[in-house]
Amino acid sequence: MPTLTKNKYLTKQELIEILQNNGEPLASKNIQELAEQAISQHDIPHSKMEEWRKTSLKKLLEHTFRYGKKIDLERHVIERFNISGMYSNLLVFVNGYFVPSLSRLLDSSDIVVFSNMAEARSMFPQVFDKYYNRTEAHKVNLFAALNTRYAADGAFVLIKDNVKVKNPVHIYFFSDGEDQKIISQTRNLIIAGAGSKASVLLSYHPLSTDYMYNNSVTEIFVEHDAYMDFNIFQGEGYDSFHTNLVNVEVERGGQFYSHTISLCGEIMRNDLRVRFNGPEAYAELNGLAMPDHDQVHDNTLFVHHKSGGSISRQFYRNIVDNNARAVFYGKVLIDKGAKKSEAYQLNNNILLTTTAKVHSKPHLIIYNDDVAASHGSTTGQIDREALFYMQARGISEKKARTLLLQAFANEVLNKIQIDTYKFYVKTLIRKRLQGEKVEMLCAKLGQCRFEPDYE
Amino acid sequence: MSDSDKILRDLENKKYEAGFHADLDEEILPPGLNEDIISKISAMRGEPDWMLEFRLKAYNYWKEQQMPRWAHLDFEDIDFQSISYFAAPKGTKKSYESWDEVPDEIKEIYNKLGIPLEEQKVLAGVAVDAVLDSVSVYTSFRKELEEMGIIFMPISEAIQEHPDLVRKYLGSVVPYSDNFFASLNSAVFSDGTFVYIPKGVRCPVELSSYFRINTAEAGQFERTLIVADEGSYVSYLEGCTAPMYDENQLHAAVVEIIAMKDAEVKYSTVQNWYPGDQEGKGGVYNMVTKRGICKGDNSKILWTQVETGSAITWKYPSTILLGDNSVSEFYSVAVTNHYQQADTGTKMIHIGKNTRSRIVSKGISLGKSSNAYRGLVEIKKGAENARNYTQCDSLLIGDKCGAHTFPYIEVANPTATVEHEATTSKISDEQIFYLQQRGLDEEKAVALIVNGFTREVMSRLPMEFAAEAKKLLEITLEGSVG
Structure with missing residues (x-):
């Protein structure tokens, strides 16, 4: 583990040193080489890069990390994080290592293959070779390249053709550094076979305090006419970091829904990139981020309409408190040949304090005239008239504010398709907005307790 | 050949009407940029020492900089050593006092362009400063304005006659270190317009500058400085053209506007630099820095621009809303055709309380062109109750x-x-069909829709300018069918 004596911030070389001792990499020699080339070309993201202008990684790079230990958790430890009423296929990872004893498969293994990547590679070499890094994740940024080169495990979900998976697939990522600064690196692969339908939830939770860093890459392939409902829940530690890349390819007639909920974490950087390979594809990208304290939550989206007749919708909302900062960078590229494409972006933000900041960049890049594209962005505070209206009807100002913020959040949350999970998130957010301690989230931390300090 | 093909072909054959070159006997400095050239430009204009210092400081800063590449533009690097930084018709040391003194060949240029300099022919209510290559050749209505205390003259003369004013405000909004092209301009600018409106004066006529590049190898680097003192009002217009050359020419201007308490400045541009031919050969690189500051409370700056020319446009007229209750508006129509590329928009920086800004941008792309809107709206911490509304349609x-x-x-x-x-779309078939049903042909239907599309911006232009802008737009859009 490098010690930061000379420099204040981690250098690229030091990052490589930290990440390379991760057991046998998943990637083939060929991909490893490509990734290595990419690593040498990428810089550590800095503010001169368009996609990183407002998200400084200094806070992350002033720490040095090591990989966490393989821990066999007792079932009751993770039960606190259960979503009540949700019966799901479970995969559990702790510190990036797969814990088979806590995982379970409800649906028949004939229809869904469900395992960790290391095992999947030996069990289904053909599938693995066909899909692994097909989206060229290493080209996106340094962290994705490092992940491509060194990641040793992650979740593998393969839904066979024409299968409708009844129960959601819930993948837990726990971090337990036992009061050490640790890094977890996971690489996930989700394949929705032609005509299939499934819901997947990735949730990230801390089990200890102190700085924890997740560097994850998820590749999702939505084959033709498949339906994928994909969720990310970031209820991470108060001082956690997450660089998260999700690369999606949607084929003809495929539908992809994503819901990214970021509730806590020092730096949460979500790169979500969707490419339409075939016509009549559809993607709906929703998100809610609620950064507090000095946190930065950054959602950087890229939708590439490579093929015509496809529709994309982005809908992101941020509620920003204290000194926190929210970044929304939504980019849509419509290629020359992508006729009859439709792209819509909407970003709404509420600032709660005078020190909170929001940066919104809904960008459209269009090379075709036969399209319909629009974007909207609003930033403001709670509607004073609505507040007055409620007060005039005997609701206290505090209560009225909470209700209005909840309503603001619910417009995104209502799009979540797993009902039990939707209820879980709504409850969490309601409690947080009311200033109650959120037991399930940061039981150990307490710091994440949300005190809405309005004005 | 279908109708739309024919129309598209017609469109491509559209001529650039201002593309003639006048054979003037011109004095041109050799290409290249170094301290000697800058000293020479400064000496030729008979400038005081502080001006030369300003230029050299800017040059030394510029030397260290790289040309910015962040814009959505694709063009080859500019060789700054192959450009001539000063060109002027021989014998013009100073702007001519009266129209009669202006040599016939220069008169000819402006007559051909249809710019009314001759005062008896002037449309009532416009005073013009005509800048040819690097120097201002003639400024009309100067005397009349002087009586009201309004200063309207070439900046080279203002440096001599009103050094205090120029020194106080030059570089105060766009400092020499602002950006690559602003530094270059600060080092080599040769002429431009200086406007000062004294306290409480409402300028009765529209002030206007007309910029013309005539020489192939010369760049144009003009500098405009507008100071509107407390409670004053001025409307300023700017127009530009250049002959057709196969080489690209560089135009790197800086415009600075200062609006004091209760002052109002209206700045309108109709930009029609040579856009290059159908293959994208030639054309002007228009790299311009325009910025205004609402320095005092209740001040107002309005930008209106119609951009139809230039091979490359890189231009972001911006306003710093410093004074409380200050207001800024930006209205823009940008049309690109053939291989033209535009990356244009605005910046609204809200610092004062209750500041308001409004942005309306309309982009129209044809041919193989690329048209980008890039705009920043920044609300600083102290800008209580700031309000911005932005609409940009393509x-x-x-x-x-x-x-x-x-x-x-x-x-x-x-x-x-x-x-x-923001919205992006083509003209829908339904719209065309609706109008065709009512007896309009396809071409007229498109014209009508485009007219409506740009109306909000066009209606903001001063009357004298609106006609020209409309004509320009009509030529560019003639018969284009979606």
Whole structure:
């Protein structure tokens, strides 16, 4: 583990040193080489890069990390994080290592293959070779390249053709550094076979305090006419970091829904990139981020309409408190040949304090005239008239504010398709907005307790 | 050949009407940029020492900089050593006092362009400063304005006659270190317009500058400085053209506007630099820095621009809303055709309380062109109750062009309200069909729709300018069918 004596911030070389001792990499020699080339070309993201202008990684790079230990958790430890009423296929990872004893498969293994990547590679070499890094994740940024080169495990979900998976697939990522600064690196692969339908939830939770860093890459392939409902829940530690890349390819007639909920974490950087390979594809990208304290939550989206007749919708909302900062960078590229494409972006933000900041960049890049594209962005505070209206009807100002913020959040949350999970998130957010301690989230931390300090 | 093909072909054959070159006996400095050249330009204009110092400081800063590449533009590097930084018709040391003194060949240029310099023929209500290559050749209405205390003269003369004013404000809004092209301009600018409106004076006529590049190898680097003192009002117009050359020419101007308490400045541009031919050969690189500051409370700056020319446009007229209750508006129509590329928009920086800004941008892309809107709305921490509304719409005509929108919204005050909306589309078949049913042919239908599309901006132009802008737009859009 490098010690930061000379420099204040981690250098690229030091990052490589930290990440390379991760057991046998998943990637083939060929991909490893490509990734290595990419690593040498990428810089550590800095503010001169368009996609990183407002998200400084200094806070992350002033720490040095090591990989966490393989821990066999007792079932009751993770039960606190259960979503009540949700019966799901479970995969559990702790510190990036797969814990088979806590995982379970409800649906028949004939229809869904469900395992960790290391095992999947030996069990289904053909599938693995066909899909692994097909989206060229290493080209996106340094962290994705490092992940491509060194990641040793992650979740593998393969839904066979024409299968409708009844129960959601819930993948837990726990971090337990036992009061050490640790890094977890996971690489996930989700394949929705032609005509299939499934819901997947990735949730990230801390089990200890102190700085924890997740560097994850998820590749999702939505084959033709498949339906994928994909969720990310970031209820991470108060001082956690997450660089998260999700690369999606949607084929003809495929539908992809994503819901990214970021509730806590020092730096949460979500790169979500969707490419339409075939016509009549559809993607709906929703998100809610609620950064507090000095946190930065950054959602950087890229939708590439490579093929015509496809529709994309982005809908992101941020509620920003204290000194926190929210970044929304939504980019849509419509290629020359992508006729009859439709792209819509909407970003709404509420600032709660005078020190909170929001940066919104809904960008459209269009090379075709036969399209319909629009974007909207609003930033403001709670509607004073609505507040007055409620007060005039005997609701206290505090209560009225909470209700209005909840309503603001619910417009995104209502799009979540797993009902039990939707209820879980709504409850969490309601409690947080009311200033109650959120037991399930940061039981150990307490710091994440949300005190809405309005004005 | 279908109708739309024919129309598209007609469109491509459209001529650039201002593309003639006048054979003037010109004095041109050799190409290249170094301290000697700058000293020479300064000496030729008979400038005081502080001016030369300013130039050299800017040059030394510029030397260290790289040309910015962040814009959505694709062009080859500019060789700054192959450009001549000063060109002037021989014998013009100073702007001519009266129209009669102006040599016939220069008169001819402006007559051909249809710019009314001759005062008896002047449309009532416009005073013109005509800048040819690097020097101002003639400024009309000067005497009359002087009587009201309004200073309207070439900046080279203002440096001599009103050094205090120029020194106080030059570089105060766009410092020499602002950006690559602003530094270059600060080092080599040779002429431009200086306007000062004294306290409480409402300028009775529209002030206008007409910029013309005549020489092939020369760049144009003009500098405009407008100071509106407390409670004053001025409307300023700017127009530009250049002959057709196969080489690209560089135009790197800087415009600075200062609006004091209760002052109002209206700045309108109709930009029609040579856009290059149908293959994208030649044309002017228009790299311009325009910025105004609402320095005092209740001040107002309005930008209106109609951009139809230039091979490359890189231009973001901006306003710093410093004074409380200050207001700024930006209205823009940008049309690109053939291989033209535009990356243009605005910046609204809200610092004062209750500041308001409004942005309306309309982009139209044809041919193989690329048209980008790039705008920043920044609400600083102290900008209580700031308000911004942005609307940017793009219209695509033809399937080989591109239309892009890059808004940047940065808010650091919870009482601010910022709204942004944008749409991109072609003219829908339903719209055309509707109008055709009512007896309009396809071409007229498109013209009508485009007219409506740009109306909000066009209606902001001063009357004298609106006609020219409309004509320009009509030529560019003639018969384009979606």
